[in-house]
């Protein structure tokens with residue numbers, strides 16, 4: 001739940017962004033002062049910082065060493081673990097009570113899952129299966145093979161890898177081998193944080209199954225036992241209207257044997273805690289994600305915290321070596337989950353400039369960034385995977401308008417031709433403009449404005465008309481009654497009777513439509529923030545970065561640029577000065593959280 005209180009003032013279509021925000025820190029201070037008018041001033045000061053920090057995604061703040069903790073505990077506002085107080089002091093950190101509860105409970109549960117190994121598979125049979133499933137592999141070490149082998153021995157596995165490192169490929173082999181070694185058909189559920197990510201997961205799994213079947217490694221019977229359908233985590237857990245509680249929880253767990261969660265980096269602390277709560281005692285949990293991506297929008301950095309330490313113990317490394325026939329070196333991990341973090345290192349998708357730039361940004365390798373950008377400034381042709389425009393995008397709307405319109409040309413053509421909604425979606429997903437910020441010179445709102453102004457000029461939209469055929473919209477919050485979730489994208493299309501409908505992709509590969517009047521608070525989405533683009537993928541991404549003098553430059557970080565670039569399947573057009581890109585790659589985001597500490601062995 002966000003700490004920003006959003007009132008449900010009715011919003012008109014004419015004023016879609018009129019969401020009133022209430023300052024969480026003054027709400028919290030008010031509550032503390034009412035409970036104790038003589039609250040210590042330093043406590044109130046840190047509580048205000050905590051409220052602000054939690055809006056930025058931090059779970060806690062450090063308590064200064066010289067603090068008189070006894071006075072805080074006596075104030076009736078701060079408690080220790082297990083106390084019923086608004087604030088909790090734990091491990092020299094101050095928490096909002098509910099975040100402390102989520103964090104400490106999640107850590108305990110994950111530690112218990114790590115210790116609770118399922119019965120070990122028969123070694124001789126498993127070694128033979130692994131040989132068959134990885135027969136064509138020339139990699140050494142083959143990280144996918146090691147990940148599958150390790151995960152078969154675990155109740156909790158965290159598979160982390162960049163784009164195209166084979167997370168889905170690894171998952172399908174793992175699920176197939178789990179199914180083969182089970183004496184009954186396993187109940188497997190596939191989930192992702194957003195509808196878009198669930199659909200991508202579904203498509204990738206279905207492709208992966210076909211690839212494995214084509215190699216003769218997946219019989220029709222086994223293929224039928226691996227689900228084709230993926231769902232959103234909210235739907236799986238059973239979101240309820242007007243409630244932050246799900247239908248499934250510890251007392252009413254999900255009915256499943258294996259839960260696979262894709263795009264795990266998007267899951268915040270509260271949601272991860274609720275998910276683990278809802279697992280039945282025997283179930284396996286497999287998390288897939290990329291630890292280098294931006295952390296969740298809401299508080300926490302769960303994927304990063306879980307992956308903070310990794311390494312196999314000497315015994316487990318020896319077992320993995322025996323089973324895989326590869327050299328698996330043991331290495332010390334300070335985390336209780338160290339053996340459960342299975343990292344895939346080799347990308348099979350990005351061999352060219354996009355992958356190289358993503359890696360250089362991640363590693364803060366400024367020299368490689370510069371070399372790649374120079375090459376991308378004068379590409380061999382306009383189809384090159386990386387194009388770089390060093391000019392400041394804020395300076396000229398004119399410069400920017402042409403590539404924006406060119407990028408969406410196929411989409412506008414599909415809208416004008418009244419193509420089937422699924423075809424229009426395909427055209428729309430071929431290109432997307434991403435920006436780190438909502439407002440300002442290089443922002444989402446500026447791009448949306450530039451495009452909408454052009455549509456007026458071209459007679460495709462009447463001035464000030466909110467709804468028009470071709471308007472893409474983004475749902476900014478969960479709308480449970482419409483089964484629409486924060487981040488869902490819809491496309492406005494006209495039916496044969498001249499009526500406008502907003503179409504959303506459904507889980508069967510088709511679309512469903514909603515009347516615009518039911519969607520008062522949606523936002524135009526020709527451009528979207530990098531945060532909202534997580535879990536999506538586009539053939540061509542145009543990333544707009546602010547200029548050095550722009551205040552919004554502080555929003556930039558290594559994770560943000562990495563996440564944006566890796567949304568592209570084929571091409572990235574990068575707009576921004578070199579100094580902006582290199583300074584972003586020097587700045588990593590650190591979120592304050594005690595989870596990694598609680599997971600120390």
Ligand SMILES: Nc1ncnc2c1ncn2[C@@H]1O[C@H](COP(=O)(O)OP(=O)(O)OP(=O)(O)O)[C@@H](O)[C@H]1O
Pocket residue numbers: 144161162163164165166167168169170204211348349
């Ligand atoms: N070991 C491998 N050898 C050859 N090709 C592979 C291997 N593993 C994966 N691939 C190919 O690389 C591509 C990406 O694989 P996959 O979809 O499994 O990766 P991913 O990590 O799930 O990607 P995403 O970034 O979409 O999450 C696919 O075309 C897949 O067939």
